[in-house]
Amino acid sequence: MLELKHLRTIQGLAKFGSIAACAENLHITQSAISHQLKELEVRIGAQLFYRKTKPIKFTSQGQVVIALADNVLPQIAAAEKQLTHSDLNSRFTLAIDCHSCFQWLLPTIKQFQNTFSCLDVDLESGFHQHPLERLLAGEIDVMITSDVESRGDLYFIPLFGYELQLVMSNDHPLVSKKSIQASDLAAHALLTYPVDKRRMDVYNLFLKPSGCEPLKWKTVDNTSTLLQMVSGSFGVAALPEWAVRTFENQDLIATRPLGDGIRRHLYACVRVADKENDYIQAFVDMTREMNASH
DNA sequence: CTTATAAACGCCGATTATCT
């Protein structure tokens, strides 16, 4: 039976003019080609080319094979390219768990996209019901989160640590305190992103343990507006340090540690199979660098 | 100098065995 390798060697033979030259260019030995063609000729029961002619001349049967090779091989190459560069493989989808991640994530994504222009980098910020399930299903490649779950099918790559701080206007009554206690918030409005409080670090790690609630909860859907409102004394907010740094009027706001300081860590959650993936490694490295440069 | 042949090697896939 005629095989792809036969098409390649016959085509190479026509192109390079001799068995030795063909072998050299196809990175196999002259002997192997000799064997291969002899075997093929026996199987199809016909001579394909005339030996000892320079350059090699083909029989009519040989020319049939060359024509076939010229037709089929480019099609194979095109199909391979299409398969390896399909949308499925070239899309790189990130998802985030926290609104404030935008602040450092967007520049990182930009750099990542520039480095890997062949990739279609996508960011999902909307809250989906089961982000981890979507990760396992391959709809998401990386999930940025601070909540580690120990399970065998997911892998959490540490990115960097950060501290959650209370942000307030610089003339806020709580500015006088060195650190903020949960009870201090009872008299003040707390500005948060519009998510369930049970998913908030400030609630789970700070308010809930001491059984306190703020005077009221106010929601804002983006960091920049949230900081504007904080600076305008509409309330206080608990934010990671990097989110606070982006505010343009630093002199209008002040930050204080929550209790003894709430330290958290961000992770890139990926499928175990993707642990060693080059793109993911590169993304993780860029993320760490981006954070270290601040 | 190019091609063919012989012997040996090593890879790959089929087959069988073992585990879940």
Added chain:
DNA sequence: AGATAATCGGCGTTTATAAG
């Protein structure tokens, strides 16, 4: 049954060498 591991045999390649 399906998945994973171990075994084995065939076949193509290589190296070495002969022949045209």
